[in-house]
Each structure stands twice: as structure tokens, then as C-alpha cells.
Amino acid sequence: MSDAIISVRNLHKWYSGVHALKGVTLDFRRGEALGLVGDNGAGKSTLINILSGVHRADKGEIQVEGRPVSIATPRDAMALGIETIYQYNSMVPTMSIARNLFIGREPTRFSVLGVGILDQKKMAEESVRAIANVDLHLRSPDALVGELSGGQRQGVAIARAMHFKSKVMILDEPTNHLSVKETNKVIGFVRGLKEQGVTGVFISHNMHHVFECCDRIVAMARGEIVLDKRIEDTSIDEVHGVL
């Protein structure tokens, strides 16, 4: 398919004898918000971990913008423009927003062998802009992430992904443990992705959240895709039925 930004073909993964992914084939289309749903152990985390470089597939092919790629580390995934935002582990609470935005991708002046002096001025300026771009109102980029609420943290994580021009943003259970108000904020962020031309992959247990912000639903069960429909062609009941 020509408008696919990521295509996976016949992806398999075994975890010490358990067949966690049984030949998954799926296209993630450009600019689309895709909701990935399924029970625990359905294989959605496995699929996401393979795309974000945490695990490697045992068999199958991944193409990004039509080219076959190998994603061995989170760094590889990020270099391809695939950014993953995890439920908890995307921010270091003891560090400032500005520092968190640039973790692992710090702008440096005169670096030797990849280690160099931080360009703190650039970090401060760019983090102010990055946060403003996702409509997040925070007092200062020097505030510690530990001081932020759960929704604000997801907002900063999304701002980070936007800043680094990611093409695909994978959000793994971003609304878990959030209040209603905070959840709405995150759903707003996901809707905003489309305007920026970013493909969103939204993983959630909560069908209502998925239906609120996605264009397409993919349901997985027992390592396989059991449903793949446009949101207007299906219903929460139908999705529940196949799981």
C-alpha cells in the first residue's frame, strides 16, 4: 500500500516457547490515528516493543516508508522517526523538563566520541517552544518532571516526540491512572497529532478512549489480528465481541 508509513509483514515472536506473535501483517497509514486494542497477552505490547526497538522479531519484515529496515535498539527506532511513549517510563522525575526533553539526544558543543558540553541555552529555548507547540502551559522548562501531574507528563512526552519530528508516535496506555480531566487532555493531544501530520498508534484497555480519538481500530487476540475496521464501520460492542 502506497500510503503506508510502516508496514509489517508476517511478524512472528516466540518468548521461551510461547508463540506471542503469530504472523502479524499490518499497515500503519500516514496521518492516521490507529487504536490498538486487546486483552493482556494478546500480543499488542509485543508488536509495539518490536517497532520501538525493545525486542526483535524472530521472523518477518518491517518496512518504513517502503524500505525494509532493521530495528535493533530504541535508538534505531527513534532515528526512523518512531517514538514510543510508555505509561510510566518515558520521563525521569528527578530531572527538569528541559533535561527530559533532550535525554539521549542532547545538543552539544564540541563533542568528542559522542560526549560533549551541553548547549544549555539551546535546550532552554527549544524546550519552551516545544512545550508551547502542544498547547501545554507550564511555568518554566526548569520545573522538575516529578512536580508534574500524569497528564502533563504525557504532554511533555508528546512535545518531545513532536520536537524531534517523529513520524509515528506510539502511545502505550497513556490514559491509565489519569483523572477524567487529564484523560481528556491526552485524548486532545492524540487528536492534535493528525493536524501535525503525525501517525498515532494508541494502545488502550479503555474502548471509550480509543473510540474518542482514533480513525481506525485494530483488535488483537492470542497473537493475531482479529479485527481491522474504520471507526465508523464498527462499534464498541463488535470489538468487545471479537476479543
Next chain:
Amino acid sequence: MKRLFKTYLEKPELAGLILLVLLIALFQVRSHGVFLNQDNLRGILGILPEAGLVAIGVTILMISGEFDLSVGSVFALMPMTMAVLMVHGAPFPLALLAGLLVCAAIGLINGYVTIRFAIPSFITTLGMLFMARSLTVVVSGGFPPLLPADLPNWLFTSFVGPGNMFRMSFLWFAAVAVLTSLMLSRTNFGNWIKATGGFLPAAAAMGIPTARVKVVCFMLCSVLSGFAGMLQVLRLGSPLPSIGEGMELQAVASAVIGGASLAGGIGTVMGGIIGTTLIRVIDNGLVLSHVDANWFKFAIGFLTIFAVVANAWMRKRAKAIKMEG
């Protein structure tokens, strides 16, 4: 409250610094002005670099989320290695290089074993504490070798500066302190250390080579400890196999008193130095104030518990604080 928490995270060494100033004032009064006189300061500053360098290494390692109990043994093994090599005719620079390489290797083993087998560094380095101490005695053959007479003491232990206030070792210590401080606060590698210790899953997910970061911190810690041991041996003039015993715990106490968190991610090089200075000041000040010197360990113990309780309390308060958005 929020501001207090912020201050604690940005300057975790502040409480230690305030305590240090208060204690210096107290000892100055109690010792009738002897404490801050030139001779006494010379004494304190002369031995501070040794414990201070160890504390810098331990503090950085703790910020990265790990722990090293073997520093006291490495402190003894490094100069013993040098002494034995020099007795067999090796020139000083070669012996120095070999000694530092031994330290780096020990740090590498500590780090590799801890990460490869996913065991607590407390255990790895506890084992290394015994092994390195044993090696020290074995290579010395039970008799401390005699150091050659032509050692470059001018480079490491001679008194310099106005009124011969400092030993050269203090300049090494100051240089290392400035460099490691800058590394931690101004370089991307420092950012990685804090991220690795602050929240490992996030650091790993963002593509930081966390295992390599930790191994480098282990190696830095061992190398600084060994270097400090060499400074002490050059000052004392004889490589005793028993030096540095108990040092590992004092170094941890220094780091913790200076505001470093046992959980990692929080701490500063300056904090470790303030913690060390505090311990040295208490050691010296108690004697000068005619207090029974056996209270020394009591004071260190009390301070350490106090510091950790205060840290834990701050963290608990921090959880309750949220910023309005």
C-alpha cells in the same frame, strides 16, 4: 514547601553545607580559636583529598544508581601494586599506570558482574572488598615493601601555596572535583548518569546505553579510590596493606550526608565533598574541643541516619506536591 523540595533536588548539598558552617563556628568557639588557625587547617586540608577523592567516585556511582563497597580495598591495592612493581625495578610512571589499570579492571569487573547477572552492586562489591583486600596482602607477601627514595613527592604531597597551606594532593583533588562536577552538570554524559540513576526504564527507552554508563561510573569510582590510596601512601611513606579499612562506609556516609540519594538520580559532587569535609571537621573538632574522641563514630552514624531520614521525608513530601497546569 514546594520551594524547599525544589531546592533539595537542585542543591541537595545545601543542608550539609549549613551544618558544616555551624559546626565550624561551634568548634572554633569551643577550641578557643585553635580550630581555624593555620596549623590545624593545614592538617585537615592535608588529609581531606584522600577521603574526598573516594567520596567523589562513590557519589557519582550512587547518582548512577549503583553502590561500591570495595573502594577501601582498592585504596590499599593500588599503591601496593605500585610498590611491588617499583621494588622490582619499574619506574614510577609505569607503576602508576599499571596501578590505575588494575583499578580500572576492578571497576570493570564490578560493573560487568553487577549488570550481566543483574545482582545488587552491594553484593558484587562486598565480594570485591574481600578479594581486593586479600590480593593486597598476597602481593605484598606479608611484608610491606620499601618504597624507593626518589619518588615524585613534589607532584603529590609537598606543601605549596601561601604559607604552605596546601599539599599538592589538594590541587589534584580540586582539579578532579571541578572536572567531575562539570561532567555531571554540563555534559550529555552527566545527563545520562542522572537519567540512568533517576529512572532506568525511561533512560533505556530513550536510547541511553545505561549499562555502559554504569560501567564507566564503576571504573571512575575505582580509579579515583586507587589514586587516593596512592596519595595516602606517598604521604605516609609506606604502603601498609591495612590502609583504607572502613573507608567505604565513610565514603557512603559522605555522599549521603551531602544529599545523594541511595535510590540514585539525586546528588552532586559538591555534596560528596561537603560530606567528607564534615566528617573530617567533626573528627578534628572533637579532639580540639576536648571531647572524648570515641564519640567520633557516634557523630558520623547519627549524621548519616539523620541525613537519610531527612531525604526520605523530603521525597514523601515531594510526592504530595503537584504543580497546577
